Amino acid sequence: MTVSGKTLTLRVPLDPLFLPAFTSMVEHASRAFGMGNGETLKLVLAAEELFTYLIPLADPGQALDAECSDGVYCVRLSVLLPVQPLRMRAFNLTARWSPDSEPDLEDLGLLLAARSVDHLQISERPPRGMHLLLTKEKAYPEEPVPGSGPDPIPLKSFEVISPDPEEVKVLASHVCRFFPASEVPGIFRFPGKLVDMAACGEYGILAARDKGSGIGGGMAWRSQGSGLVEIFGPYVFHAAERSSVARALLDACVGKHGRTEALGVICRYGTSGVPAEYMESLGSLIRRKTSGTPLPQPVLYRQLKEDPGRWVWSHPRLRGFLEAQYDRLYLGRSIQVVEPAGEQRSPFSVFSTEFDRSHGRVTLRPLWEGADAAENLSRHMDLLQGEDVSQVLFELDTGRARQAELAPVLMDGGFEPRLVIPHGGEGDLVVFQYRKDGAGQ
Amino acid sequence: MTGLDLDRLVPDHVKAFEAYVPSKPDDELMKLYGCSRILRLNNNENPLGPPSKARKVLERFPPPRAAVYPSGDSFHLRSRLAGIHGLHPDQVLVGNGANEVIAFVIKAFCREGDNIVTADKTFAVYEWVAEFSGFRAELVPLKEYGFDDEGMLARIDDRTKILFVCNPNNPTGTYWSKARLRGFLDRVAGSRIVVVDEAYFEFVEREDYPNGIELIREYPNMVVFRTFSKMFALAGLRIGYLAGSLDVVNVIRRTCVVYSVNTVAQEAALAALDDPAHIRRTRDMVRAGKEYLAGELDRLGLFSVCGEGNYVMIRLPMSDTLAYRKLMKHGVMIRSMTGFRFPDFIRVTVAEKPALEAFVGALEQILGGGAAN
Numbered sequence: 001m002t003v004s005g006k007t008l009t010l011r012v013p014l015d016p017l018f019l020p021a022f023t024s025m026v027e028h029a030s031r032a033f034g035m036g037n038g039e040t041l042k043l044v045l046a047a048e049e050l051f052t053y054l055i056p057l058a059d060p061g062q063a064l065d066a067e068c069s070d071g072v073y074c075v076r077l078s079v080l081l082p083v084q085p086l087r088m089r090a091f092n093l094t095a096r097w098s099p100d101s102e103p104d105l106e107d108l109g110l111l112l113a114a115r116s117v118d119h120l121q122i123s124e125r126p127p128r129g130m131h132l133l134l135t136k137e138k139a140y141p142e143e144p145v146p147g148s149g150p151d152p153i154p155l156k157s158f159e160v161i162s163p164d165p166e167e168v169k170v171l172a173s174h175v176c177r178f179f180p181a182s183e184v185p186g187i188f189r190f191p192g193k194l195v196d197m198a199a200c201g202e203y204g205i206l207a208a209r210d211k212g213s214g215i216g217g218g219m220a221w222r223s224q225g226s227g228l229v230e231i232f233g234p235y236v237f238h239a240a241e242r243s244s245v246a247r248a249l250l251d252a253c254v255g256k257h258g259r260t261e262a263l264g265v266i267c268r269y270g271t272s273g274v275p276a277e278y279m280e281s282l283g284s285l286i287r288r289k290t291s292g293t294p295l296p297q298p299v300l301y302r303q304l305k306e307d308p309g310r311w312v313w314s315h316p317r318l319r320g321f322l323e324a325q326y327d328r329l330y331l332g333r334s335i336q337v338v339e340p341a342g343e344q345r346s347p348f349s350v351f352s353t354e355f356d357r358s359h360g361r362v363t364l365r366p367l368w369e370g371a372d373a374a375e376n377l378s379r380h381m382d383l384l385q386g387e388d389v390s391q392v393l394f395e396l397d398t399g400r401a402r403q404a405e406l407a408p409v410l411m412d413g414g415f416e417p418r419l420v421i422p423h424g425g426e427g428d429l430v431v432f433q434y435r436k437d438g439a440g441q
Numbered sequence: 442m443t444g445l446d447l448d449r450l451v452p453d454h455v456k457a458f459e460a461y462v463p464s465k466p467d468d469e470l471m472k473l474y475g476c477s478r479i480l481r482l483n484n485n486e487n488p489l490g491p492p493s494k495a496r497k498v499l500e501r502f503p504p505p506r507a508a509v510y511p512s513g514d515s516f517h518l519r520s521r522l523a524g525i526h527g528l529h530p531d532q533v534l535v536g537n538g539a540n541e542v543i544a545f546v547i548k549a550f551c552r553e554g555d556n557i558v559t560a561d562k563t564f565a566v567y568e569w570v571a572e573f574s575g576f577r578a579e580l581v582p583l584k585e586y587g588f589d590d591e592g593m594l595a596r597i598d599d600r601t602k603i604l605f606v607c608n609p610n611n612p613t614g615t616y617w618s619k620a621r622l623r624g625f626l627d628r629v630a631g632s633r634i635v636v637v638d639e640a641y642f643e644f645v646e647r648e649d650y651p652n653g654i655e656l657i658r659e660y661p662n663m664v665v666f667r668t669f670s671k672m673f674a675l676a677g678l679r680i681g682y683l684a685g686s687l688d689v690v691n692v693i694r695r696t697c698v699v700y701s702v703n704t705v706a707q708e709a710a711l712a713a714l715d716d717p718a719h720i721r722r723t724r725d726m727v728r729a730g731k732e733y734l735a736g737e738l739d740r741l742g743l744f745s746v747c748g749e750g751n752y753v754m755i756r757l758p759m760s761d762t763l764a765y766r767k768l769m770k771h772g773v774m775i776r777s778m779t780g781f782r783f784p785d786f787i788r789v790t791v792a793e794k795p796a797l798e799a800f801v802g803a804l805e806q807i808l809g810g811g812a813a814n
Binding site for chain 2 (some may be wrong): 250255278280302304306307310329330331334
C-alpha cells in the first residue's frame, strides 16, 4: 500500500445555493478515499450542519476554504472559518439546546457537527477566524478476544525491524493474547487500522524478529503534540528474553526520536515491560478493576533532550503540588503565579472530550477558557455519570496562563492533581483525576 | 491587514525541522536549578582559555575599531593559515564557526534530490544542515564506535554529493589512520566531495593520525574543516575554516557569506596560531584528566568510551537526560547523548582536576540513590 497525499480543496461562497456543492465535495471525496457509507454520511452531516450554521454569520460574498484529505484510516475535513468569535459553547460535549430558545437552536448545528465526527480540533487563525479540523475514521474489523494464531516461539537471536503489515497484524494479535487489556491500547484490537495508521505515519512500530522464530515482541508509539511521544510497550512474549529484547526495542525507539522535535516519551501501557531505570516514574493514575478495586496505573517518562528549564504558570492553589513534583523530578522551573484581576472573560468555556472506551477513560482538555468553567465542568461530570466511564482525567497546560485559573475550579469540582508530564503541551501538563474514580484512595 | 499564512509560506522540509534550543545563560540556569555555580563540561571547551597572545589581542582591542567592518574574507588569517599548511590563500575559507562552513559546502554541491552520507552517531550538524536544506542524510551505523568506511562506500548512490567523516569522531573519539583515510579516498576516486572534519585535530598525538590538509594536493575532492573553538579556546568568538583544492574552494566561495567573521575573532585566531606552548599545556591537561577519569570511572564500575579529543563518553545505569538534570542540581553541566543516538550515555569534557573532581563527586551522589541524590 502506498501512503496517499490525496487532497481536495474548495473555496465556496457562504451562500445556501452552494451548500450542495460543499457537501457533495465532502461526500465524493470521502467515498473516493474509501470510507464506508455510514461514516461518509456522518461526515457529510457534520459538513452540512457546519455550513448552515455559518451562513447567517457571513458577510455578503464571503467564502469558506475547505480541504478534504485522505488520512488512509480516516478522512479529514479542514475548514477555515471567516467568522469570529464562533459560538464556542456548542462544541462542548454537554451543550444543550432548547426549541424555545432561538440562540441555542442556532447552536444545534454545531453540536451535531461535533458529535458526528470522531475528533474535532479547534484553533484560532487570527486575523481571519477559526480553523476547524473534523476527522471521521473508517470502520475496521475487531480482533477476536483473545487473539488467535500459533504461539510465538522463543527467539534464538533477533534483530529490531520495522515490521511489514502482516507482521504488524501478528504482533497486535499476540499482544492482545498475552497481555491484560489494561496494558494494551485499544488500537491493537483493530490490526487493520493499526497497519493503516502506521502506513500514514500516525503510529510507529518496531518488532524484534528472529528469521527462524518470527516475531518475539514489539512496541508502538504515537506523537502527542509536537513535544511528546507516547510509547506502547515494549511487549515481549517470552519471559526469559524480556529484558534484552525490551531494551533493544526501547533503544531503537529512543534512537529514532533523539534527533526529532520530540522532547520526551511517555508510557502508560505496557509499563511492566520497561526495564528498571530505563524510564522515570511521573506518578500514577488510578484505574478500577472490574470488581471495583482501585489499582495504581504507573506513568513512566523519559526525556529525550536536555531540559532547558522554563517558566510555568500556576494558580496559587496548585503551586505546592507543582513545587513538590518539580523537586522530585529534578526539573528547573520558575513558577509564575496567576490570579484573576477582574478582567473581562469570555462568558463560555469549551472543553474537548476524548473517549477511550476500551479502557473506560475520558480525558477533558480546555479548548477555550470562559467564566462558566465551573458550571461547564459540573455539566460534563453529570453527563459522564451516565456513561460507562471509570476514569475521568483533566489536563491543564502550564504553558498557557489562562488555563492556570482552572486549577481551583477542578479542585473544587472533585478533581485532584496526580502528576506532571514535562513538556506535554506548550508547557508541562498537569493531569488531574476525578476523585470518585478512586484517585486519592 | 491581511492574514499571515505561514502554512503556505513555510516549505515542508522546514516544517518538519526541529529548532535548536541552546542552553540558557548560566545566571538563568542557576536560578532554575537552584545551584550557586555552573561547571560547563558539556561543549568540549578548553578550560585553560585562549593562548596568551590571543588573550592580549582581546585585552588590547581598541574600541573605535568596532565601528569599522572586518576584513570581508579574513585576508590576513587566510594568508597565515595558507603559509602554515603550504597552500595558496585562496584554498582557505574562514567562517563564523565550523557550522557555517558545513553549510557553505552543502549549499555549494547539493541540489534537490541529492544526499550526503555520514555516520548515525556523530556530530549532528552535518545531518541537520543537510535536512534543513532539504537534502537527505544517509546515516551509516558506527562499527565498534568508529566510522564504517565500507558501509559508507556501500551507501553511495547516484545522488550522493558529499561524504562527511568526523576524524576523530565526536563523541566516540575513534579515528581513521592515514592509511585508512587514503584507502577510502582512493575508493571514492574523486567522484564525490569528501569532507574530513578535524575539529579536534590538535588534541590527537597518535603517529598514524593523518593531517588531512597534507592530503589535499593528492585528493582534490577532499575538504578539511578545522576550528578555533576547541584547542584554541575561541568558541565565544565563533571562528573556523576549511581548506581544499583551489577548484573546489572556488566553488564553495560562491555560497560563502562574506563579512560573517568579526575583526576580534580574526585577530585573536591569528595570534592563537603562534603559541605552541598552549597546545602542549592543553594536551598535558587532557592526558592527566583522562587518566584521572579512567581510574574514577573504573572505581564506580562505569563503562566508558575514551578515544582522542578532549571528551569521554560514559554509560550510566539511568537515563542520560535524567542524569543531566540531577547533575545540574549539583551545578555540573554535561552533554546527554540521546541526541547522538547513544541512550544512557553522557559525554564529559576533560577539564582540570578540580572540575573533574566536582563532576565525579556529583556523579557518585546521583548514582548513590537516596533522597539527597
